[in-house]
Amino acid sequence: MKYFQLIWAALFRRSTRTLFTLLSVxxxxxxxxxxxxxxxxxxxxxxxxxxxxxxxxxxxxSLTLSLPxxxxxxxxxxxxxxxxxxxxxxxxxxxxxKNFFPSQAVADNFLDLYPEWELSADQRRAFHDIRTGxxxxxxxxxxxxxxVGDKIPLQATLFPQKDGSNxxxxxxxxxxxxxxxxxxxxxxxxYLKWDYLDEARQLDKGTVGWYxxxxxxxxxxxxxxxxxxxxxFDSDHETKTESEQAFTAAFAGQFGDIGxxxxxxxxAVFFTLVLLTGxxxxxxxxxxxPELAILKTLxxxxxxxxxxVLGESVLLIVLGGVVGLALAGVVVNAVRTSLPAMGxxxxxxxxxxxxxxxxxxxxxxxGxxxxxLPAVRGMRxxxxxxLSGR
Amino acid sequence: xxxxxxxxxGAATAVAIIVPMVLLLAAPWWALAASLAALVAWMALTRxxxxxxxxxxxxxxxxxxxxxxxxxxxxxxxxxxxxxxALLAMAAGFEATLAQTGTDDMAIVLRxxxxxxxxxxxxxxxxxxxSQAAQVLKNLHGQPxxxxxxxxxxxxxxxxxxxxxxxxxxGVGDGAWDLHRNIKIIxxxxxxxxLRELMAGKSAHEQFKGLDVGSSxxxxxxxWNVVGIFDSADSHNSEVWGDTPxxxxxxxxxxxxxxxxxxxxxxxxxxxxxxxxxxxxxxxVDVMTTHDYYNRQSETMSREIRIVGTTIAVIMAIGAVxxxxxxxxxxxxxxxxxxxxxxxxxxxxxxxxxxxxxxxMLLALLGGALGATLTWAIFDxxxxxxxxxxxxxxxxxxxxxxxxxxxGLKWALAIGFIGGVFPAMRAARMPVMAGLREx
Numbered sequence: 001m002k003y004f005q006l007i008w009a010a011l012f013r014r015s016t017r018t019l020f021t022l023l024s025v026x027x028x029x030x031x032x033x034x035x036x037x038x039x040x041x042x043x044x045x046x047x048x049x050x051x052x053x054x055x056x057x058x059x060x061x062s063l064t065l066s067l068p069x070x071x072x073x074x075x076x077x078x079x080x081x082x083x084x085x086x087x088x089x090x091x092x093x094x095x096x097x098k099n100f101f102p103s104q105a106v107a108d109n110f111l112d113l114y115p116e117w118e119l120s121a122d123q124r125r126a127f128h129d130i131r132t133g134x135x136x137x138x139x140x141x142x143x144x145x146x147x148v149g150d151k152i153p154l155q156a157t158l159f160p161q162k163d164g165s166n167x168x169x170x171x172x173x174x175x176x177x178x179x180x181x182x183x184x185x186x187x188x189x190x191y192l193k194w195d196y197l198d199e200a201r202q203l204d205k206g207t208v209g210w211y212x213x214x215x216x217x218x219x220x221x222x223x224x225x226x227x228x229x230x231x232x233f234d235s236d237h238e239t240k241t242e243s244e245q246a247f248t249a250a251f252a253g254q255f256g257d258i259g260x261x262x263x264x265x266x267x268a269v270f271f272t273l274v275l276l277t278g279x280x281x282x283x284x285x286x287x288x289x290p291e292l293a294i295l296k297t298l299x300x301x302x303x304x305x306x307x308x309v310l311g312e313s314v315l316l317i318v319l320g321g322v323v324g325l326a327l328a329g330v331v332v333n334a335v336r337t338s339l340p341a342m343g344x345x346x347x348x349x350x351x352x353x354x355x356x357x358x359x360x361x362x363x364x365x366x367g368x369x370x371x372x373l374p375a376v377r378g379m380r381x382x383x384x385x386x387l388s389g390r
Numbered sequence: 391x392x393x394x395x396x397x398x399x400g401a402a403t404a405v406a407i408i409v410p411m412v413l414l415l416a417a418p419w420w421a422l423a424a425s426l427a428a429l430v431a432w433m434a435l436t437r438x439x440x441x442x443x444x445x446x447x448x449x450x451x452x453x454x455x456x457x458x459x460x461x462x463x464x465x466x467x468x469x470x471x472x473x474x475x476a477l478l479a480m481a482a483g484f485e486a487t488l489a490q491t492g493t494d495d496m497a498i499v500l501r502x503x504x505x506x507x508x509x510x511x512x513x514x515x516x517x518x519x520x521s522q523a524a525q526v527l528k529n530l531h532g533q534p535x536x537x538x539x540x541x542x543x544x545x546x547x548x549x550x551x552x553x554x555x556x557x558x559x560x561g562v563g564d565g566a567w568d569l570h571r572n573i574k575i576i577x578x579x580x581x582x583x584x585l586r587e588l589m590a591g592k593s594a595h596e597q598f599k600g601l602d603v604g605s606s607x608x609x610x611x612x613x614w615n616v617v618g619i620f621d622s623a624d625s626h627n628s629e630v631w632g633d634t635p636x637x638x639x640x641x642x643x644x645x646x647x648x649x650x651x652x653x654x655x656x657x658x659x660x661x662x663x664x665x666x667x668x669x670x671x672x673x674x675v676d677v678m679t680t681h682d683y684y685n686r687q688s689e690t691m692s693r694e695i696r697i698v699g700t701t702i703a704v705i706m707a708i709g710a711v712x713x714x715x716x717x718x719x720x721x722x723x724x725x726x727x728x729x730x731x732x733x734x735x736x737x738x739x740x741x742x743x744x745x746x747x748x749x750x751m752l753l754a755l756l757g758g759a760l761g762a763t764l765t766w767a768i769f770d771x772x773x774x775x776x777x778x779x780x781x782x783x784x785x786x787x788x789x790x791x792x793x794x795x796x797x798g799l800k801w802a803l804a805i806g807f808i809g810g811v812f813p814a815m816r817a818a819r820m821p822v823m824a825g826l827r828e829x
Contacts, residue, residue: 016719020712027709031702061610062543062556064508064781065641097505098690157509164674166503203511236611236642254555254783256776264476268469269706276462276713283459283720 003304007311010288018316021280025320026327028273032359033328033351035262041349042258053218054113055225056247057211060238063251066207067237069198074231075211080224082216085109086208088194092154092168094144101140103154103190104209105197113214116183123148123174131196134170137187141175148172154190159201168192168200184336213241270366278370281313285374292378293386306379313371314364321363325351407811411804419796442741442748445732449725449749456724459717460753466710467757467805468764470703471798475765477699478797479788480774481692487786488688491624492680494657496569499650499667502674506687507541507648508780514538514645516673520652521565525663527653529568535653537563540634542641543782544609546598557598558629558782559588559609561637561647569653570622578603578618583633586640589618591627593785597775601630610640625684628775628785651680687779707805714809718750722817729817730825739818746814747807754806755799762795 059065092103225241329351433439504510521536540561545554581587590601770790778784
């Protein structure tokens, strides 16, 4: 640490060159932050504990097939099940198909199982009491300038009403918030009451899209899931039950091998980065050969010269990288609120601890790789040759 | 006062960079060819041009001595162009696969408001009314060429990961073989109507386990046999086909279907067909050509891939620009004495600028060509799959078209231009005396 000033001075000896290199490093780590945020959202590498005690039960054949509502009582009767609720995809369109947001019909106790959805007590009561009531997330309400009391017409894509009409009108009775930034994407959802849907729709009466089960003890997850699936075994509506996280990860995985794509891009970016900063460092050391020789004359050991050069390259990468990652954090936060959620998560996770840790390791690693050759060169300098410019 | 000047210089520089770059990226090939011709003519015919050429020659000849730093420009730009072209090729491939699926003389009929086949329900009577419309082409036996279709989703393990993913199971009617005349059966035979037999599309067969001819699989508790593999060269390749009534029975759909696809007498008959269905009080349906239907499905996805791809490329390009700037500043300062000498014996500033720019853009072009070639070699026809509109996997191939390669090269030139223009100006503005004393 005592040589910090020396390293710092060496780094900014050619300030323009260092600045340009820093900006390149910044761009690389900005990209790393953004892509890793997407990758971790898709691979379900979420460290959020929300939902760890919830199971999702869907039709084994396909997510798009519905299940009979009669299953509810039998699921609730299973030992280890604290509470169960159900929901149905509504798939409403507001004004234009391009204005996509998820809309679901939910049971009355939906909010009991999802305590992360924060809704004031009287709005909650209103959602319970008003048949045509609907609640939306704060981000969605803001986007379309909705306020409590508004009437919101949605075009149904799945469920025409009994009279054949496709227009459903809902009364907005509440706006919920998510205080966990990991879940901010959920503020783009629209919820209506399943009872209203089932009463007014033409087809599929008495069916639900999926069940959500809250476990009494999350350690029993596997046993309870098996017991639930056994209920409908060999019937014409077999189910598949898994943890909410596993469900999300499997769903996201179907979009494609995001990990592979991100990996390939990052490979190209870091290969270029190593070459680019390696070149800068080589130049920096080449120019400073006489200076390094003087340091050695003053009594700096070979190892400290090696350390000085390595320290310089690591510092260069870490400086640019930290700014780049911080910038990525800002960009991700700005983008996240405007994207609709994909399943229970947003397609981008905030740049959190895990990404920072990976990023910092990567910075130090790249710094060491980049500094290695020039540093060894500096270490091996013979004072006499270097001073005489040979 | 001082800040004002800095602001003004900054703004002027920004305009000086952005305007040529936008022009370069938007320029058609003939405009670039014309400017290249003008440059060659200038070099051959004018004194300043010949000066620029001779300085550039020295610069290019000495690239070998600066191999390490010159390769930064080449590799940096190759990376940008490679990633950009690959992602755009993905969008283009997805779009093309779906666009090929539809034609203008085929129409798809869905329940009003339903947008996609999975959401739609058309009952048996409506399907009959639709296929009886006057604009529907009849086959040799006088039957209308129409196919009531059912779309359901089955979960099968993928060959690559072993994990379950959704494959689209499409029930098709008798008319399907007349509708899709381009379909080739590459293994086995057609399924027989009324039996639990399946045909797998070529891509579905490649992506999923258990779809070989002769194998059987359990769908909704019933055993089905795979009897054939077909190649339709479009997005139907990602599907598995069976007989509509049998699929309907297995999935408890009764006599309802999701859609009706019909062959129109010709593309011009579409408007009349649409009007006929709209005016029929017994029907509540939406009609579109299959071309429109499949194009709309790819619209959102390919737009998103394009936005993401361009954003990534822009960030990478910013990194590459600074790399190029470093390299070219170093190159100019290494040649400071030489350039000052040239200036001293009467060479003007203009040729110096042109020569440095020429060198950078040549390196950039090399990088662009390298990136584009690599992407083409690796990713042209590379197969990938994603979740389509019907909640099932759509398989598509990346498509690296000459147009994409060309736009990659234009990006390379733009990056080279920015990376070269500032070092070039410094070289031209350097005081001759200072330059001569350099080193």
